[in-house]
Amino acid sequence: xxxxxxxxxxxxxxxxxxxxxxxxxxxxxxxxxxxxxxxxxxxxxxxxxxxxxxxxxxxxxxxxxxxxxxxxxxxxxxxxxxxxxxxxxxxxxxxxxxxxxxxxxxxxxxxxxxxxxxxxxxxxxxxxxxxxxxxxxxxxxxxxxxxxxxxxxxxxxxxxxxxxxxxxxxxxxxxxxxxxxxxxxxxxxxxxxxxxxxxxxxxxxxxxxxxxxxxxxxxxxxxxxxxxxxxxxxxxxxxxxxxxxxxxxxxxxxxxxxxxxxxxxxxxxxxxxxxxxxxxxxxxxxxxxxxxxxxxxxxxxxxxxxxxxxxxxxxxxxxxxxxxxxxxxxxxxxxxxxxxxxxxxxxxxxxxxxxxxxxxxxxxxxxxxxxxxxxxxxxxxxxxxxxxxxxxxxxxxxxxxxxxxxxxxxxxxxxxxxxxxxxxxxxxxxxxxxxxxxxxxxxxxxxxxxxxxxxxxxxxxxxxxxxxxxxxxxxxxxxxxxxxxxxxxxxxxxxxxxxxxxxxxxxxxxxxxxxxxxxxxxxxxxxxxxxxxxxxxxxxxxxxxxxxxxxxxxxxxxxxxxxxxxxxxxxxxxxxxxxxxxxxxxxxxxxxxxxxxxxxxxxxxxxxxxxxxxxxxxxxxxxxx
Amino acid sequence: xxxxxxxxxxxxxxxxxxxxxxxxxxxxxxxxxxxxxxxxxxxxxxxxxxxxxxxxxxxxxxxxxxxxxxxxxxxxxxxxxxxxxxxxxxxxxxxxxxxxxxxxxxxxxxxxxxxxxxxxxxxxxxxxxxxxxxxxxxxxxxxxxxxxxxxxxxxxxxxxxxxxxxxxxxxxxxxxxxxxxxxxxxxxxxxxxxxxxxxxxxxxxxxxxxxxxxxxxxxxxxxxxxxxxxxxxxxxxxxxxxxxxxxxxxxxxxxxxxxxxxxxxxxxxxxxxxxxxxxxxxxxxxxxxxx
Numbered sequence: 001x002x003x004x005x006x007x008x009x010x011x012x013x014x015x016x017x018x019x020x021x022x023x024x025x026x027x028x029x030x031x032x033x034x035x036x037x038x039x040x041x042x043x044x045x046x047x048x049x050x051x052x053x054x055x056x057x058x059x060x061x062x063x064x065x066x067x068x069x070x071x072x073x074x075x076x077x078x079x080x081x082x083x084x085x086x087x088x089x090x091x092x093x094x095x096x097x098x099x100x101x102x103x104x105x106x107x108x109x110x111x112x113x114x115x116x117x118x119x120x121x122x123x124x125x126x127x128x129x130x131x132x133x134x135x136x137x138x139x140x141x142x143x144x145x146x147x148x149x150x151x152x153x154x155x156x157x158x159x160x161x162x163x164x165x166x167x168x169x170x171x172x173x174x175x176x177x178x179x180x181x182x183x184x185x186x187x188x189x190x191x192x193x194x195x196x197x198x199x200x201x202x203x204x205x206x207x208x209x210x211x212x213x214x215x216x217x218x219x220x221x222x223x224x225x226x227x228x229x230x231x232x233x234x235x236x237x238x239x240x241x242x243x244x245x246x247x248x249x250x251x252x253x254x255x256x257x258x259x260x261x262x263x264x265x266x267x268x269x270x271x272x273x274x275x276x277x278x279x280x281x282x283x284x285x286x287x288x289x290x291x292x293x294x295x296x297x298x299x300x301x302x303x304x305x306x307x308x309x310x311x312x313x314x315x316x317x318x319x320x321x322x323x324x325x326x327x328x329x330x331x332x333x334x335x336x337x338x339x340x341x342x343x344x345x346x347x348x349x350x351x352x353x354x355x356x357x358x359x360x361x362x363x364x365x366x367x368x369x370x371x372x373x374x375x376x377x378x379x380x381x382x383x384x385x386x387x388x389x390x391x392x393x394x395x396x397x398x399x400x401x402x403x404x405x406x407x408x409x410x411x412x413x414x415x416x417x418x419x420x421x422x423x424x425x426x427x428x429x430x431x432x433x434x435x436x437x438x439x440x441x442x443x444x445x446x447x448x449x450x451x452x453x454x455x456x457x458x459x460x461x462x463x464x465x466x467x468x469x470x471x472x473x474x475x476x477x478x479x480x481x482x483x484x485x486x487x488x489x490x491x492x493x494x495x496x497x498x499x500x501x502x503x504x505x506x507x508x509x510x511x512x513x514x515x516x517x518x519x520x521x522x523x524x525x526x527x528x529x530x531x532x533x534x535x536x537x538x539x540x541x542x543x544x545x546x547x548x549x550x551x552x553x554x555x556x557x558x559x560x561x562x563x564x565x566x567x568x569x570x571x572x573x574x575x576x577x578x579x580x581x582x583x584x585x586x587x588x589x590x591x592x593x594x595x596x597x598x599x600x601x602x603x604x605x606x607x608x609x610x611x612x613x614x615x616x617x618x619x620x621x622x623x624x625x
Numbered sequence: 626x627x628x629x630x631x632x633x634x635x636x637x638x639x640x641x642x643x644x645x646x647x648x649x650x651x652x653x654x655x656x657x658x659x660x661x662x663x664x665x666x667x668x669x670x671x672x673x674x675x676x677x678x679x680x681x682x683x684x685x686x687x688x689x690x691x692x693x694x695x696x697x698x699x700x701x702x703x704x705x706x707x708x709x710x711x712x713x714x715x716x717x718x719x720x721x722x723x724x725x726x727x728x729x730x731x732x733x734x735x736x737x738x739x740x741x742x743x744x745x746x747x748x749x750x751x752x753x754x755x756x757x758x759x760x761x762x763x764x765x766x767x768x769x770x771x772x773x774x775x776x777x778x779x780x781x782x783x784x785x786x787x788x789x790x791x792x793x794x795x796x797x798x799x800x801x802x803x804x805x806x807x808x809x810x811x812x813x814x815x816x817x818x819x820x821x822x823x824x825x826x827x828x829x830x831x832x833x834x835x836x837x838x839x840x841x842x843x844x845x846x847x848x849x850x851x852x853x854x855x856x857x858x859x860x861x862x863x864x865x866x867x868x869x870x871x872x873x874x875x876x877x878x879x880x881x882x883x884x885x886x887x888x889x890x891x892x893x894x895x896x897x898x899x900x901x902x903x904x905x906x907x908x909x910x911x912x913x914x915x916x
Contacts, residue, residue: 360753429752433710444870452906453708453760462752517712566705566764566902567719572712572751 034075035188039197041068042180068180069143075187076139083140146179177205283308329359330463333366333502335421335585338400342417342589349385349404352419356397360462362427364392369420370403374413381406418586422507423465428498428577430461430468435480436560436569440487446568447481453570454480465502470514470575471495472553484561485554494523494531495550496575500543504583509537512548512577520557659696659729660772660803665833666699666726667692668763668905671740678910679747687743689763689905693726693736696803699767702726704741707904708761712751713911717744726767729803747911758910766902770843773808773827773895775799777847780888781821790888805833806840806899809874821883823847825893829866829875835903837868843898845879848891852879 041064048061066088073084178201185201188194287294287304294301338351350370358364368388372380385402403419434457435450437443457480461467471477474490485492496514500506513533515521523531531551539546560569671688679685687706693699702724706716721741729736741763750757778791793813801807812826825847831837842864845852855863857876866875877895 362753431751449708449762449904449906453762564705566766566904567707570708570710570759572710574712 034071035184035186037071038068038075038184039181039188040184041071042178042182042184045180046178069146072143072146072180072183073139075183076142084143087144142183146183279309280305330357331359331362331465331502332357333364333421333423333465333504333581333583335419335583337417337419337585337587340587342587344410344415344589349402350417352401352403354390354397354399354401354421356392358392358395358397360464361393361395362464364426365424366390366392367422367424368401369422370401371418371420372403372405372410372415373418374415376413377411380410380415414588414590416586416588418584420582420584421504423581423583425510426464426466426579426581428461428464428466428468428579430459430470430575432459432470432472432573432575433457433480434472434482434571434573436482436556436562436571438484438487438561438563438568440483442565442568443481443483445565450480450568459575463501465500465504465581466506466577466579467499467501468512468575468577469497469499470573472515472573482556482560485556492553493550494521494553496531496548498546498548498577498579500545502581502583504581505541506539506546506579507541507582508580509539509546510578510580511535512537512575514548514575516574516576518557518571518573520560521553522555523551524554657734658803659731659734661696661801662803663801663805663807663832664694664696664729664803665805665835665901666702666765666767666903667694668765668903670763670905670907675745675907675909677908678912680912680914681747681749684744684746685909687745687763687907689741689743689765691724691726691739691741691765693728693738695728695736695769695805696730697728697769697771699726699728699769702739702765702767704739705764705766706743706761707764709745709759709909713748713757713759714909715746715748719743728769747909750911750913754913756910756912758908760906760908762904762906764902764904766838766900768898768900769804771802771804771806771808771829771897771899773799773802773893773897775811775893776890777813777825777893778888778890779815779823779847779883779885781815781817781823781883782886782888791890792888801832805831805835805901805903806837806897807832808895811893815883821886823881823883825852825879825881827877827879827895829877829897831868831873833901833903835901838900838902839865839867840875840897840899841865842877843896845877845893845895847879847881847893850881852881854879854895 045061045064045068069084069088070081073081181197182201185194185198283305284296286308287301291301291304294304332355334353334355336353336355338353342350344350352368352370354366354368356364356366366389368384368390370382370384372382374380382403383406385404388401390397390399403417433454435446435454437446437450458477459468459470461469472482472492472494473479474492482492494514496512498506498509498512511533515532521532523529530549534549537546537548560571562569669690669692671690674686674688676685689704691702691704701722703720703722704724705720707719709716721743724739726737726739727733775797778793780791780793793815795813797811797813799808799810807830808827809830809832810826810828812824812828814824814826816822816824825845829840840856841862842854842856845854854877856866857878858872859866866872866877868875879895
């Protein structure tokens with residue numbers, strides 16, 4: 001290896017008087033070129049990292065970091081370029097591997113290439129072949145420190161089997177430092193500009209150190225909870241709280257290594273690697289949200305990561321079937337009093353707010369109701385100012401209705417008001433995908449391809465106020481296959497139920513129909529065929545789940561029994577129900593003359609008001625949701 | 626100068642010679658044996674038929690291209706479309722049958738191609754679904770043949786050192802006979818003695834991507850003489866074997882008394898009929914509108 005000259009870093013020792021060597025020296029010895037590169041480049045990296053960071057810019061920042069590393073090595077001299085080239089080779093070409101066997105097999109050519117380039121560089125920049133070991137080690141340490149801090153591969157170092165643990169505060173602090181720029185200023189020739197910049201940077205560093213934290217990084221991802229001592233916990237915290245931008249940069253470094261991976265069979269493109277890293281970051285972030293206090297390498301956390309990955313694969317596999325992004329967005333109907341404290345005066349009305357979230361934009365006919373009563377007089381005739389019936393077909397609907405007594409006045413006393421929104425004729429749809437194969441003997445042969453086509457075998461219903469769940473199976477809802485009942489003694493079971501998942505009550509169950517659009521199913525035991533549907537269903541209004549008649553299917557249409565060995569019929573079975581739904585709310589109020597006797601009221605979402613405490617003089621109305 | 630020039634000439638001539646030897650590209654010169662290796666019917670799709678994405682209630686076509694790459698003709702070829710739910714796809718037909726595809730031969734070195742056409746119309750998506758993806762299958766089933774021949778050494782006097790004729794090789798392996806069903810191995814077992822006989826065991830294996838239905842032995846001859854054969858684990862029909870998940874290999878056992886006492890080489894031939902089916906998966910996505 002050819003050494004560098006100490007004269008490179010020491011401008012006073014650039015002793016040549018030969019004017020023809022002047023251009024060479026300008027490139028290295030006095031840092032006149034590398035100083036500004038390091039200064040401005042470092043500043044750019046810092047600004048981008050702190051304020052404008054995006055995943056795309058991460059690649060550019062990483063490349064810039066490598067350029068700065070080389071520039072730093074050339075500016076510091078002492079042969080540090082050899083170490084830098086070896087490092088770059090290890091990180092980029094060998095993917096930063098710690099595998100000793102791999103390194104021994106592949107590192108030798110890397111060193112040869114590094115020496116070759118170093119020789120060329122030294123010949124280009126300097127004629128001095130002496131070797132200053134102390135200077136070299138110092139230069140390498142400085143460069144390594146800056147690069148490790150700036151590129152954000154501290155966490156990679158921590159991952160290395162050397163037991164390194166760095167407290168997170170230090171990471172933030174160092175990452176907020178313009179280290180390349182400081183090095184650039186040191187290597188820059190003296191002058192007014194240099195003095196000004198040193199002053200500005202000193203102020204900046206002073207502020208950062210004083211504040212004890214880095215700037216934008218903390219904003220982006222300040223870790224919650226108490227920061228316990230160093231040790232393993234610090235390592236775990238460090239991993240979990242390293243800002244996402246740092247994770248992106250370190251991911252970029254790793255991916256750039258992958259491009260030059262010599263292991264052709266296992267090598268991946270930058271795009272593949274980048275996508276993989278992005279997914280890994282996403283899984284980590286999702287698991288961190290679920291297990292905020294869990295160590296990054298704990299079993300629970302690792303299991304969570306595996307689960308996230310599995311879920312993601314499941315999603316990509318389940319491209320077959322319907323994709324409805326609104327399916328998990330619930331339909332919501334909210335009814336509320338605009339004011340929680342009603343003081344009724346003559347001629348005034350009670351405003352009621354109706355808000356509907358209708359993500360699937362189904363047609364909903366909402367009819368408002370209002371009932372005012374008191375113990376003495378019973379129900380009092382009420383009416384609405386303006387419309388009280390709405391045909392909602394939009395995604396979000398908000399309105400206010402005004403309820404008022406028909407007589408335009410209320411006698412003095414305590415009153416109860418109950419408001420309601422009745423949604424008429426809600427059509428609840430549900431579907432389930434099945435494969436009808438004909439003879440039972442075909443099952444084993446066709447099972448695999450059916451699974452490739454039908455990913456979700458359960459009945460699917462939108463997240464509305466009411467769910468209709470139906471099932472056609474042999475006891476296992478995960479099996480999509482249905483065979484000719486004649487070919488097997490197994491019972492084909494059809495069952496269905498209506499589930500109230502909204503805040504109100506089903507007030508009228510108009511009808512339901514299961515296996516609609518697929519006539520020809522028969523059940524010997526169900527002579528009235530109630531398991532396939534009926535009208536005006538009787539049910540308990542208090543029940544949140546209404547079980548509908550079930551039956552054993554003993555036959556179905558011939559065209560669902562394919563004879564051909566290769567053929568199976570893919571059916572999307574449908575079911576629907578039509579119900580009326582009602583949401584109620586209530587509260588008590590007093591007329592103006594009896595305000596002193598007002599009571600604390602608890603109003604639940606079912607609209608049933610309970611008097612829970614007598615609180616003289618209080619005007620509060622409490623709500624329990 | 627002169628020597629250098631001469632070297633150049635020699636080099637050029639050498640290059641021309643090498644090029645001429647290895648040339649002859651293109652279909653002009655055919656010396657290929659089409660009945661070797663593993664070949665089968667391939668299913669491809671005409672470009673954009675079906676399209677990757679279709680909108681609701683739009684018409685499109687599914688156009689599979691069935692290419693017979695075997696060294697044998699394919700009879701009774703049937704193309705079936707399976708796995709498209711009728712609630713979302715209205716298909717004009719789901720199968721085409723009675724297709725004949727000539728295999729590769731000297732007169733038809735590429736083999737026949739058949740372009741099927743299945744008209745379809747997409748339906749309406751369920752409720753508020755934005756899109757729907759369906760994996761469907763184009764399945765092709767057909768009947769074809771398999772011919773096998775090899776030269777065997779029949780040596781009934783195994784212990785006769787004076788017989789300097791051929792030597793039985795015992796077991797032989799084969800890469801294929803130009804079809805997905807192949808004769809993988811042959812075992813030759815000689816029973817010496819007063820009434821010597823030969824037993825030939827053939828192992829048939831499916832090396833294609835599809836599934837073999839049943840195999841029927843048409844004939845098997847040793848030196849022009851019909852052998853008595855049966856499939857191991859066959860049913861009542863001893864010359865027929867049904868492949869399935871539990872029976873992925875078929876063993877054919879053929880016997881023949883040997884009349885000669887001296888060793889000799891002769892040709893063993895066997896030919897089979899078999900049913901085969903192969904499938905190709907494809908996906909269609911019905912979209913409610915532009916993303």
